[in-house]
Amino acid sequence: MKAWRFTAPGEPISHEDVPEPTAGPGWVVVEVKGSGLCHTDVGFLDGSIDAGLLAEIPMTLGHEIAGVITEVGEGVSDLAVGDSVGLRSGAFGPSFAYQGGFAPYLAAPVEHVAKAPEGVPFSHLAVGGDAGMIAYHAVAVKGGAAPGLRMGIIGLGGLGISGLQIAKRLGAEVYAAEPRTVLHEKAPGWGATEVFEDARSFAGLDLDVICDFAGFESTVQAAVETVREEGTVILIGAGQPQATIKTGHLTRYKVTLRGHQGATTEDLQAYWRLLEEGLDPVVTEIGFDEIGEGLERLRRHEILGRLVAVPRG
Numbered sequence: 001m002k003a004w005r006f007t008a009p010g011e012p013i014s015h016e017d018v019p020e021p022t023a024g025p026g027w028v029v030v031e032v033k034g035s036g037l038c039h040t041d042v043g044f045l046d047g048s049i050d051a052g053l054l055a056e057i058p059m060t061l062g063h064e065i066a067g068v069i070t071e072v073g074e075g076v077s078d079l080a081v082g083d084s085v086g087l088r089s090g091a092f093g094p095s096f097a098y099q100g101g102f103a104p105y106l107a108a109p110v111e112h113v114a115k116a117p118e119g120v121p122f123s124h125l126a127v128g129g130d131a132g133m134i135a136y137h138a139v140a141v142k143g144g145a146a147p148g149l150r151m152g153i154i155g156l157g158g159l160g161i162s163g164l165q166i167a168k169r170l171g172a173e174v175y176a177a178e179p180r181t182v183l184h185e186k187a188p189g190w191g192a193t194e195v196f197e198d199a200r201s202f203a204g205l206d207l208d209v210i211c212d213f214a215g216f217e218s219t220v221q222a223a224v225e226t227v228r229e230e231g232t233v234i235l236i237g238a239g240q241p242q243a244t245i246k247t248g249h250l251t252r253y254k255v256t257l258r259g260h261q262g263a264t265t266e267d268l269q270a271y272w273r274l275l276e277e278g279l280d281p282v283v284t285e286i287g288f289d290e291i292g293e294g295l296e297r298l299r300r301h302e303i304l305g306r307l308v309a310v311p312r313g
Contacts, residue, residue, distance in 0.1 A: 003103035004291045005058040009047030013061065013292050021107035023073035028113055030085060034126035035101035036064025037291065037307040042299045055097045062101035063089040066116060066125035076110055084116045088265050089130045102291050114265050120275045123283050123308040131306055132271040132281065133263035135162035138236050140170055141267065142260055143209045147171035152207045154199045154223060155214035155237055156183050158306045161282050163211055164190045169279050175205060202226035211236060217243035224257065225249055232256040281305065287312040
């Protein structure tokens with residue numbers, strides 16, 4: 001079968017023949033029906049993310065995955081051939097610890113695989129494995145999105161749009177900050193009460209929580225300075241490796257600053273339940289043969305929401 005492989009930093013992704021996987025003890029083989037493209041994939045290719053994080057090279061990329069089980073290994077009892085499933089991404093998951101989903105099939109350990117609801121498009125299920133579950137954990141678990149809560153979302157990339165949609169779905173009153181004004185007319189449709197170019201415009205809104213999906217020094221500082229007294233800032237994005245914070249404002253107004261990375265299988269399943277209830281993620285589908293071109297589009301920041309490869313024909 002053909003797979004899209006990372007071979008070295010600075011090299012384009014390679015489309016090459018690899019053996020079809022088999023299911024060892026405690027593993028399953030999944031026929032991939034949806035595989036999301038992520039800026040993490042671009043980071044490995046351009047060298048901005050350390051290739052030492054990968055268990056082996058070459059590595060088939062792709063960590064947002066949904067599909068159908070075609071084989072189960074010895075000892076697997078909770079999953080069966082024909083089950084629709086999704087995978088939970090992470091540092092020990094697909095395209096990091098073992099070969100990923102930019103291929104027709106992949107093998108995965110059962111602890112990373114969850115049975116998915118029926119009737120939801122595979123492209124939407126796949127997005128849950130990274131952008132969906134991470135955004136859910138940030139705004140719902142750490143941020144407490146619920147009726148009566150006022151929340152700010154900084155950055156309307158793939159994760160930020162998901163966070164905005166989830167927070168609104170859970171009943172929060174949500175405001176957004178995004179410098180790309182072309183997105184401002186779309187943001188109300190995703191759930192924003194109001195959208196601004198600069199997060200400093202959150203001042204005076206008395207926001208309980210601000211989720212920073214951008215992670216630049218300017219956005220972190222703006223969040224700390226504009227959240228209400230004793231409010232919470234949750235940092236998800238990593239736009240810059242370090243930032244200087246005015247600690248006087250942090251202490252004077254008793255602001256809580258929390259970091260966030262990763263999510264759980266429970267977060268993935270909670271996100272899927274929102275999909276069943278009508279949450280409509282912003283997804284663009286492409287064919288598997290377009291993954292190389294799709295990663296270039298992602299690198300050029302041409303994608304709105306998430307880009308997901310699906311089988312054609």
